[in-house]
Amino acid sequence: MQLYKVLFFALLLKVANSNGVTYEDEMVLRLTNEINNWVKTGVESQELQSLLDNLAFPASLKRSNWNDFTSKRNTITCVLCRSVFDSLIEFYKNGMSVNDIKSDVIKLCTRLNFGTERVCNGSVTLNLPTILHIIDAKPNLTASSICGVIFESQSCPLIIGDEFKWTINIDSSPPKLIDDYENENIINIIQLTDIHYDRNYEPFGNAYCDEPTCCRRGQNDTNTSNKVAGYWGDYNYCDSPWHAVVDVLEQIKATHQVYHGTWETSFEGNFESINKTYYQIYKTFRNTPVYPILGNHESHPVNLYAPETITDRNINTQWLYNLMAHLWINFGWLPESTRSTILKGGYYTVTPKKGFRIIALNSNVCYSYNWWLWYQPKDPYDQLQWLADTLLQAEKDGEFVHILAHVPANDECQGTWKREYLKIVNRYARIIRAQFNGHTHNDEVQLFYSNDNSSTVNNVAWNGGSATAYSNLNPNYKLYIVDSKNYAVKDIENWMYNLTLANENATQRPLWYKSYSFKEEYKIPDLSYNSLQSWLYKLARDENLLSRYYRNFFKCAEPSLEKECNMVCMRAYVCRIFTSLGDYPSYCN
Structure with missing residues (x-):
């Protein structure tokens, strides 16, 4: 043997x-x-x-x-x-x-x-x-x-066969310049992502099991480790109890005056959980605008988003799009004009204010664990062509844009879809003021590099982290301070709580605190592309700065930080920041 x-x-x-x-x-x-x-x-x-x-x-x-x-x-x-x-x-x-x-x-x-x-x-x-x-x-x-x-x-x-050689028609004319005036007035945007509500979460149940998700009812008979599920959640591969979901919503309502929220909720996908959680969001915020998007956990089975041609009710995704259109529009968050694209594929666009457009994508279709990619590799729902066309119109209309998507354009996104998405971002980088992603649960950022100049940052995608502690992380949400004139992100605050302390004081609400301001934490004057480029260059060479980014990446959660990681190890997290069609990994070696 x-x-x-x-x-x-x-x-x-x-x-x-x-x-x-x-x-x-x-x-x-x-x-x-x-x-x-x-x-x-x-x-x-x-x-x-x-x-x-x-x-x-x-x-x-x-x-x-x-x-x-x-x-x-x-x-x-x-x-x-x-x-x-x-x-x-x-x-x-x-x-x-x-x-x-x-x-x-x-x-x-x-x-x-x-x-x-x-x-x-x-x-x-x-x-x-x-x-x-x-x-x-x-x-x-x-x-x-x-x-x-x-x-x-x-x-x-x-x-790569012919099926994977598809491309999007992207306008080739020079980008149109839009007046980019700064403004002292700001708006606050909250991003709450990956709630992961578990209907079966059992406080003080089994936190250590041989299954993908622990802390669930019915697992106590396997608990031989004496690791008990915390009241507010648990580091050990556990999703969120209902009271933790309610608490984060109440915390946001009580602490922040928000202009609009970017809700990237990734629930344990079933009809009852989705209804319950969205109703709680509606009940908590009432008149606050909410712009929801789909996560990979909403579909059933998880990760699977079927093409329009799949009509079998046992395996298609139409039930989910029907439900989302009903909830999102009936709660008053979205106008009736968004119904057609939500029903088509779970994506939409709105203009909350003259000169400002929000584009919400269903990027879960590119996720490598979406088996329907084997069946139809080409862009499902014609979503990327719609994105390119919508951005072209936004450019003509003089609008700045925020893009919301769950799965980032990283290695978990199928290569052809990612390539075409990056081409679209490159063409319309001047009007895309920021992208907002989730899915990874980590506190991280992606910098996009120009196709014409591989040393120039031309866009940025911020990751919201996760409201769930899954896995070995502290729960968090992000507050973005945004210029009310050109919609550029001026600063970011990360809000979180220490899960260990919260569970030690289970009868009290968790102690939320601002863990950092991006500008203050990394000592940069602003969040312009030039400043972010300088920050990234320094990050790869400054051990103290890199250690801070590494700690924030894991949201200061001790179970993750207990693992030994030297400078060489930590530089791998710098590599995750680069996003380009070129050979970007060479920059982080």
Whole structure:
């Protein structure tokens, strides 16, 4: 067994050094054949046992983002992904019943330590109908394409076929200049993202479990660690209890006079939770304008946003768009004119004030875990073409723009969609005054670099962090201080509370505090692109400054900061800031 393990990893190392073609394909073929023989005979051969033992996910990586894996782990996971999907596709095309496929995939999922039997059962049951529908509709779909979309990395590349070579028509005329006058008057904008309300959160329940989300009713029988779920939430992979959701809304109402709110709520996706949370937002703020967008957790199953052509009510997303149009418009947050695009794909645009436009996108469609990308890689709902056309009209009308989107234009966004989005931002950078994202739960920023001058910042996307503590983070929200004339962000305040202290005083409301002002924290005169460029240059070289950014990235949460991380380690977080069509990683080495 030990000799086999050494040979196995030596083989994978050779794979990585040979661009992952011959040897990786050979490993996939061997594992696929062994899986198929196991399904046919019911006997797990010694070679399959060895392969599965060596490929099985370490417990420490079960909740990790697959896009963050090292090259070696990414290669192993790609082999695993391709083998499982090769087998699944073969089972289905050879006429195996859906129930038998489901049973075998659950066994594989459990055997490979992706989750407990209960988690694997639930995940496979929810996702299998969508996957089989796509296989039916796409007879040429391969495991390599599926895994290439999920990982899209050097270790697991997406072989770009014609379906992924789509482009958006972007106006090529020179950008129109708009008078960019500053103003002493300001407006305050609140960004609250990733609430993650869990209807089943159980204070003082089990905070340490072998499932994707802990602190839930029914998990107490597995609590052998004595880690008890906190009253206000918990660092240990737990979503938010209802009273914590209410508290953050009450805190914002009591503390800030806000012009409008950017609500990027990512709920545990179901009809009741969405209704309950949006009603609470409405009840709390009443006449305060709210501009909501969809997160990846609202859909059911989670992450899956189906194209318009999918009419099967069991797997489409139309129920969600119908619900959002009803709630968002009936609460008076959005005008009737937004209904058509919300129903089409969960996106919209409004002009709250002359000269100012808000564009709210459904960027969840580009998320690499949205299986519908296998079915229709081209821009679903024609959203990016609509974005380019809307920005062109905004430019003609002399409007400045804020863009709201949940999934940022990072490595978790499918490459073609990300590329086209960056091209649009580059063309209309002069009128896009800021972008606001969520999803990562971290306190971070992305700087966009001009295609014409790779050393020049021409746009910025601010991340709101998360109201949930999931995982190993303190809850937070952001206050943006914005120029009321040109809508540029003048400063940012981060508001949060220490979850450990909050849980130690469970009978009292959490002690919210302003953890920093961006200008004061990083000692910069303003948030202009020139100042941010200078800040970034210094960040990569100044240990004290980088340590501050690193602490703020994890929102000062001790469980995250306990991990040892030197200057080399922390520079990886600088790399996340660069966003460009060019070879931006070279800047952060």
